[in-house]
Amino acid sequence: MSMKKSSISGWRDVFAFTLTQTLKNKAYRISFFIMALIAVVSMPLIQFLTKGGEANSAETSPVAKVYVQNETSLPELDFSLLKQTDTFKDTVFTNLTEDYDTVTQRIEKSERDSVILTIKEQDNSFVLAFAKASKGPVKDGSIALLGEKMTDTFHSLRLTAGGVTKEQNELIGAKVNTKTVKLDAQGNPVLETDKAISMNEYWFIYGILFFLMMVNIMASSHVASSVVMEKSSRIVEYLLISVKPLALMVGKILAMLCAVLIQIISLMVLVFVSNKVSASMSSGSKAGIMNQYIPDNIFQNLNIGNILLCLILIGLGMIFYAVLAGMAGATVSKMEELNEGMTLLTIATLVGVYIGIGAANVLMGSGSNAYVIFAFLFPLSSPFILPGAILIGKADFLIAAGAIILQIILNILMFSFVASIYETLILHNGNRIRLKDLFKLNRGGMKA
Template identity: 50%
Template sequence: MFMKKSNVTGWKDVFTFTLTQTLKSKAFIVSFVLFIVLASISMPVLSMIMNKDTKVEDGTNPIQKVYINDNVAWSNGGFLPTLSQENLKHIKFEALTEDYDTVVNRIEQEENTSVIVNIVETETTFQLDSIKASTGDVKESNVQTLSGALLEAFDAYRINQLGITSEQLAMIQANVSTSVTLADRNGNAVITEDTSISNSQYWFIYGILFLVMMVNIMASSQIASSIVSEKSSKVLEYLLTSVKPLAIMIGKILAMLTAVILQFAATIVCVLISNTVTTKVFSSTGENMISKYLPSGIFDNINPLNIILCLAVVILGMIFYATLAGLAGATASRIEEASESLMLFTFSNLIGAYIGMGAAGVLMASGTNGFVTFALLFPLSSPFLLPGAMFVGKVSVGLSILSIVLLVIFMILLFKFVAKVYETLILHSGNRIGLKELVKISKNV
C-alpha cells in the first residue's frame, strides 16, 4: 500500500461535514438556483431565437410592391411574367426609374410594404439581393420567399433565352460522380477508411469537453479555496485532533466534487425537462430541440459499456484534478495566495483541455492519427476528449480501458506524492511553498 489506512481514517466524517456545510452555504444555494433557472428557460429561449423570422407563411405575402433594379442587359425584367406562385400574384412589379436612394428612403419611411430587388451580373454568376424596411409587416421570411420565386423565374427565363431544350437541360444538370482509388505496386486497390468526423460531431465533442472543464474548474477552485481558508481556522484545528491531514483532503475533495456534480446533474435534468415541455408547446413538427442539433446517429454508440467507461474516465479525471487542486491549495497559508498557488492546477487543466481541443480539430480535419491516440491516452487530456470521441464512435473499448489504466497509474503516483507531503503542508503557516520545495519535502519524508 502506498499510504497507511490510519492516514485516511475519518475521511467519511470530513466528507459528510464538508458536503453538509457546502450545500447549506449561501453561495452554493444562489448559484444552484441560478443554474436551475437558466436551464429551465434555455430551451424556450433557444426555440424563439431559432424560429425567429423562419415561420412558414400561410396566405398572402405582405409585400405589395417590388421595384426591380435589373442591371442584366438581356433580361430587363422579362422573367417576371413567368412567376407562378399564387401568394405572389397580388404584388405589383415596377422597374426602378427613380433615384435609388430616394426610393430606399421612401420605403423606410412610408412604403414599408415595398421592396427593392437588385439583379447584377458578375463574371461568373448572377446576384440578387433585396432591400426592405427595417420595421413593418414585411419579415425576412417574406423576402426570402419572394427571392426564391424570382430566382426560379429568372433561371427559367435565362434557359429559355439560350434556346436550351428540356432534354439538353437534363443532360447539363445530370449528376457526375467521381472516385479515386489508390493502388499498390501490383495494381491492387488500397482501401483507406475515412475516420474523420463531421462539423456537428466536432461541436458535440467540444460541448462535452467544455462541460467537463467547467465542472473541473468549479470543483477544484472550491476545494483549494476551502483548504486555504480553513488552514488557520478553528475548524481545521478541531478536525486535526481526531483526523489525519490526508483524510481531511480526501473528504474535502470528494465532498466538493459531489456538490458540483449534483449541481450540474440537476441542471442537465432541468434542461431535459425544459426540452420536453418546449417540444410539446412550441414545436409544430413535434421534433425536440436537442435532437435537432445533435449529430445524426449520435445515440447509436451509446450503450451500457460505453457509458460506464466514459463515467469512469470522467470521474477518475475529476478526482485527479481535484487532488492536484487540493495539493495546490495546501501550499498557501493565506486566501490572498490562493490564486497564485492554483497556477500549477490551472496550467495542467489548460494543457489537458487544449490538447483535447486540438485532437478534436485533427479528428475533423484528417481523422484518427498518432496525435489523437496520444490525446485519448494522456491522463491530462483523456477526461476531456474520450467521452465525446467515444459517443461519436471514434474510440474502441480496448483504447478506453488502456486510457483508464494509465489514468489510475497517474493517480496512484500523485497520491503517493500527496501522502508524503500533505501533513507537512496542512500544518505549514508562512510563505507559499513552491514546486521545488514540495519535491524536497517528499524526499525528506
C-alpha cells in the same frame, strides 16, 4: 497503496458536513441560479436568433403585392407561377409602372403589406433587392422566404429567355462523380477507408472537452479555496482533533465534487428542457438546437456500456485534479496566495486540454494515429478527449480500459504521495511551499 484503515476513518462525517455547508452557502446558490437561468433561456434564444425570424413555408405569406422593377436586358418577367403555391396564392405580382419613390412612400405610409423587387445586372451577375416598409406585417423572415422562392423562379425564367429547356438545365447541372483508385505493384486495387471525423463530430468533441474543462476548473477551485479558507480560519486544527488529515482531504474532495456534480447534472437537465422549448418554437424532425447540431451517429454509440466508461473516465480524472487542487490549497496559508499556489494545477489542466485539442484536430484531419492513441491513454488528457471520442465511435473498449487503468494507477500514486505530506501541509502556516519542497517533505528531509 499501503495505508492504515484508521487513516481515512471519519471521512463520511467530513463529507456530510462539507456538502451540507456548501449547499447552504449563499454564493453557491446564487451562482447556481444564474447558471440555471442561462441554461433555460439559452436554447430558445439561439433558436430565435438563428431560426426564429424565418417564416414557415407552410403558412400564407403576409406579402400582399410585389412590384417588380426589371432593370435587366431580359424580357418581361412573369412571377405569377408562384401563385400556384399555398404560401403565395394570395400575393399579387405586378410590374412597376409608377415612379419608384412614389411607390416606396406609399408602401411606407399606407401599403405596408407590399414590397418592391428591383432586379439589376451587376458585375456579370444578377442582383435581386427588396424594399419594404420599416414597420408593418412584413418581417425579415417573410422577405427571406420570398427572396428564396423568387430567386429560384428568376433562374428558371432566365433560362427560358435564353432558350434553355428544363431538361437541358438539369443535364448541365448534373452531379459528376469521380473516383480515384490506387493500385499496388500487381495491379490490384488498394482499399482505403476515410478515418477522419466530420466537422460536426469535431465540434462535438471540442464541446465535450471544453465543458469538462470548465467543470474540472470549477470543482478544483472549490476544493482549493475550501482548504485555504479552513486553514486561514484555524477550523482545520479543531477538525484534526477527531479526524485524520487524509480522511479530511478525502471527505472534503468528494463533498466538493458532489456539490459541483449536483450543479452540472441539474444544468444538463435544464439544457434538455430548454432544447424541448426551442423545438416547440420551430417545426421539423430536427427543430431543436441540439437536434440540428449533434451528429446523428452519436446516438448509435449511446449505450449503457459507453456511458459507464465515460462516467468512470470523468470521475477518475476529476478525483485526480481535485486531489492536486487540495494539495495546492494546502501549500498556501492565505486566500491572496491561492492563485500562485494553483500554478501546478493550472499547468497540468492546460497540458491535458491542449493535448486533447491537438488530438481532435488530428482526428479531423487524418483520423487516428499514434499521437491520438497517446492522447487517449495519457492520464492528464484522457478525461477531456476520450469521452467525446467514445461517443462518436472513435475509441474502442480496449483503449478506454487502458486509459482507466492508467488513471487508477496515477490516482493511487497521487494519494500515496499526498498521504505522506498532507498532515504537515494542512498545519503549515507561513510562506508558500514550493514543488521541490513537497518532494523533500515526502522523503522526510524537511519540516514545514
